[in-house]
Amino acid sequence: MILLGQAVLGAVFALARRCPKCMRQAVVRPSQKRETVACRYCGAKVPPKHWKEGSG
């Protein structure tokens, strides 16, 4: 279904974040989407996106 596809893409986008140091994009686990994670490439801490405002 198209709606399901959009939901999946939205979920993936929400879990993807860009490292501020090496600018590589990484996807975090759903359980970590609100937590700061370490970049898998350079080890820098990548903070979660702001969830209070905007839709991304």
Ligand SMILES: [Zn+2]
């Ligand atoms: Zn990095």
